Amino acid sequence: MNKWLSLALALIMVLSLCASALADDTAFGAVDQQTYPLTPEKVTLTMWYPNGGSMGSLADFNDGEFWQWLEEKTNVHIDFIVPPSGSVTESFNLLFAGDEMPDIIVAQPANQCYRDGMDAAIDDGYFLDIAQHLDWCPNYVSWMDNLEYAKKDCYTDSGKMYGLWGFWLNMEDGYADQGISIRKDFLDKVGKEVPTTYAEWEDVLTAFKDQLGIAAPFYTSKYGIDYGEFMAGYGIAPYWYMEDGAIKFGPMQDAYKEYLTMMHDWYEKGLLDPDFSTRQSTGVAADNDMILNDKIGALIDWGTRMTDAYVSRGASNPDFWAVAAKQPKKNADDPDPAFRVATNNYHAMTNYCHSVSADSKYAELAVRWLDTFYAADNFWNANYGIESEEGRVWYKAEDGHRIGNYDFRYSNPDGLDSATVLVKYWSKNPPIRVEAAQIEQMPGERSIAHKIWTTYEPKNFIPTNLTMTVDEGTEYSSLYTDIQTYVQECNVKFIMGQMSLDEYDAYRETLKGMGIDRCIELQQAALDRYFAR
Amino acid sequence: MGAVTQSRSLFKSTLGVLSVAKRTRGQILQPIGKKRSWGEIVARDFRVNWAVYVMALPVLAYFIIFNYIPMTGIIMAFQKFQIKKGIWGSKFVGLANFVRFFNSPYAWRLIRNTLLISLYGLAFSFPLPVVFALCLNEVRSTKFKRITQTISYMPYFISIVVVVAILFDFCKSEGVLTMLAKKFGWSGGALISAPQWFRTLYIGSNIWQHLGYNSIIFISALAAIDPQLYEAATIDGANRWQQTLHVTLPGIATTIVVLLILRLGSIMGVGYEKIILMYSPATYETGDVIASYVYRVGLEDADYSYSTAINLFNSLVNLLVLFLANQMSRRISDTSLW
Incomplete structure (x- = not known):
């Protein structure tokens, strides 16, 4: 008896040891569990791939080395369906109205989602419920099993899976690849430091305007607000955010009025771009002409554009030098404000979801093909360039991990621009993204930008994957569409002075009349269900 | 002179094609003896004029395929349309979508903006081509006339996107037009962001x-006026202004009226393309029209029932105005579409 028991115990120990060892080995796609080629005969899959704005000078993504490598490995040819970059949402909606759903659909559900919700997309027979086919995607499962919040973040309220979600490598709380950028060379000319409080900002922007004659000392989006970087110090976000598990709507807060009051004041003083409302930008730098010709003092920009990046992009001023600035705060002794709005990620989610058509003849193949992206082999290649490009597109660091070749990307020997290099040798927004791919290769000060901006406080994010029921979703969008338009319109009017800030209370009453309280309720219910998953 | 005669004969020959069919039919169908049934008449007519019928076929097909079949989609306006269930399976909700529109905070503003843009457009952009055609008609030098005409066509072939981009450039806070407006006392910043x-x-x-x-x-209509009328007027001692008033204008009045009625029929039909290129949150107040709203709600938000309802309302108003305008014109000037 004792003998048997000890034997059994020993066996259990050995087994569990094996299991944990196994888990460690295969976690995060370390061991590719697909067999190649995925199909003996070449198969063509169609993929809806909304990255039209990032094609550089490539005519087809298949001209990229990474995609050619993947085709050779998997024996799957991808026919990219690229919607025009200005009408992605429109094209996405039309997918459901048409007869031919592509085999694979890549989208950011936060911006483009089936109108009746994620569950409905599966129930109505458009998308495959991946949860039923986890055996097809072992690499993806090896990620989910090892991510703390995966069960909450990857499944809907009713336990379905809308697609294969994208993840960041080695990152629980995300990072900011965009933030406030200010011209260091201007600061030096007026003899000032990078501002940290709103008062210092005003002082610096005034100096830019008065001493240097900068047309748009601070450049903002056409809605007058950014993704929340600049208003973070007021403890609010542009639209939805979360505070202690409660849903909040920015414009309903008093702090929002204070913020608009300040922006109006700055607008009157000429510290904002006088033509901001006619710009094309909806958040991050868009008007390159203005940046390149020294018309802008500070703006929201990408981390890859720091320091002298614009010089090689054609800046008229060879001394162009941009540095990252922290989100401003009200008082010097306040803590650094958190970046509050979920534009980028929640937990390790990249916000991209890769769905498969339920009607696809090759559904299993499509899932398996997507799954290859979650295997180490593939995601290293997707993020850095393929294996055989070592020494040219990327090189090995001392500890063996890959680093992108900065010079190859930004002063390409073939004369390609950086956007084209990206899609020719890498993959744009692959399912697994490696933060370091963007940052590490950056020379010196440029890489610091991300550290400066990443003052995250994830408790303020709204999770990527909230789900509403069909009825809730319909009611919410019928109310919120009008509200959003109204908020965008009034933000601009308050800042430009077409509406007086004395009318702010009346404005909030109008929002209530339009049903903002009901929208908050619906969001809150979805959030509560998320936490209850 | 040559060009004018040429375009006149072109115009006449176009009319000719239409009237030839009528004439032959008239001659063939002269009753010869006994009365024929309707079917026989059609069959016989078809045998004789089959070419004309064949020519009409593509047009008929066009209207059926692209205008009448899609009209069945109007049902969506009375449904809570869900793509999956389709037109036959979605829930019928009666006038709920219309009620929602008229209760929405934007309804009145959208209708007002649409009507105003359209009416102002009618008041200013309708008469000007007539005036322009009259002016050109008075020009003696053929070379100058042709050059002017060609130059005036040119902007038509520029893409709307480019036109709006030019507009933005001229009307930004340091643009030419804004500067000009400032000279005349304007103080509100960039014109393009001023409602x-x-x-x-x-x-x-x-x-x-x-x-x-x-x-x-209008230029081709002018060319169709019989030169003898001018000669007669000159003999009666009419000067050029009197000729314009009593010969030219009556000569093109029918064309003007028909075009005006057609134009009235699209009184609520301000297209969304240029609007969505031009407007910004700062100018929604005056710039957001029904079409741009339908675009946002329907295509970006995929709320098909609601956008269909709004558009149906829009079309009904158009139809009503068209009908009234036609009626009125028939009373006043004997010219009408039907």
């Missing part, structure tokens, strides 16, 4: 772009 200026800029650029092209039909 007061939206309609002016929209219609003004429309006129610039379409003036020459829209005048073509």
Whole structure:
């Protein structure tokens, strides 16, 4: 008896040891569990791939080395369906109205989602419920099993899976690849430091305007607000955010009025771009002409554009030098404000979801093909360039991990621009993204930008994957569409002075009349269900 | 002179094609003896004029395929349409979508903006091509006339995107037009982001772009006026102004009236393309029209029932105005579409 028991115990120990060892080995796609080629005969899959704005000078993504490598490995040819970059949402909606759903659909559900919700997309027979086919995607499962919040973040309220979600490598709380950028060379000319409080900002922007004659000392989006970087110090976000598990709507807060009051004041003083409302930008730098010709003092920009990046992009001023600035705060002794709005990620989610058509003849193949992206082999290649490009597109660091070749990307020997290099040798927004791919290769000060901006406080994010029921979703969008338009319109009017800030209370009453309280309720219910998953 | 005669004969021959069919039919169908049944008449007519029928076929097909079949989609306006269930399976909700529109905070503003842009457009951009055609008609030098005409057509072939980009450039806070407005006492910053200026800029650029092209039909109508009338008027001692008043204008009155009625029929039909290129949150107040709203709700938000309902309302108003205008014109001037 004792003998048997000890034997059994020993066996259990050995087994569990094996299991944990196994888990460690295969976690995060370390061991590719697909067999190649995925199909003996070449198969063509169609993929809806909304990255039209990032094609550089490539005519087809298949001209990229990474995609050619993947085709050779998997024996799957991808026919990219690229919607025009200005009408992605429109094209996405039309997918459901048409007869031919592509085999694979890549989208950011936060911006483009089936109108009746994620569950409905599966129930109505458009998308495959991946949860039923986890055996097809072992690499993806090896990620989910090892991510703390995966069960909450990857499944809907009713336990379905809308697609294969994208993840960041080695990152629980995300990072900011965009933030406030200010011209260091201007600061030096007026003899000032990078501002940290709103008062210092005003002082610096005034100096830019008065001493240097900068047309748009601070450049903002056409809605007058950014993704929340600049208003973070007021403890609010542009639209939805979360505070202690409660849903909040920015414009309903008093702090929002204070913020608009300040922006109006700055607008009157000429510290904002006088033509901001006619710009094309909806958040991050868009008007390159203005940046390149020294018309802008500070703006929201990408981390890859720091320091002298614009010089090689054609800046008229060879001394162009941009540095990252922290989100401003009200008082010097306040803590650094958190970046509050979920534009980028929640937990390790990249916000991209890769769905498969339920009607696809090759559904299993499509899932398996997507799954290859979650295997180490593939995601290293997707993020850095393929294996055989070592020494040219990327090189090995001392500890063996890959680093992108900065010079190859930004002063390409073939004369390609950086956007084209990206899609020719890498993959744009692959399912697994490696933060370091963007940052590490950056020379010196440029890489610091991300550290400066990443003052995250994830408790303020709204999770990527909230789900509403069909009825809730319909009611919410019928109310919120009008509200959003109204908020965008009034933000601009308050800042430009077409509406007086004395009318702010009346404005909030109008929002209530339009049903903002009901929208908050619906969001809150979805959030509560998320936490209850 | 040569060009004028040429275009006149072209115009006449176009009319000719239409009237030939009538004439032959008239001759063939002269009753010869016994009365024929309707079917026989049609069959016989078809045998004789089959070419004309064949020519009409594509047009008929076009209207059936692209205009009548899609009209079944109007049902969506009375449903809570869900893509999966389709037109036959979605829930019928009666007038709920219309009620929602008229209760929405934007309904009145959208209708007002649409009507105002359209009416101002009618008031300014409709008469100008007529005036332009009359002016050209008075020009003696053929070379000058041709050059002017060609130059005036040119903007028509520029893409709307480019036209709006030019407009933005001229109307930004340091743009030419803004500077000009400031000289005349304007103090509100960039014209393009001022709601007061939206309609002016929209219609003004429309006129610039379409003036020459829209005048073509009037120029050809002018060419169709019998020169003998002018000769007679000259003999009666009419000067050029009197000739314009008593010969030219009556000569093209029918064309003007028909085009006006057609134009009235699309009174609520301000297209969304140029609007969504031009407007910004700052100018929604005056720039957001039904079409741009339907675009946002329908295509971006995929709320098909609601957008269909709004558009149906829009079309009904158009139909009503068209009908009234036609009726009125028939009473006043004996010219009408039907």
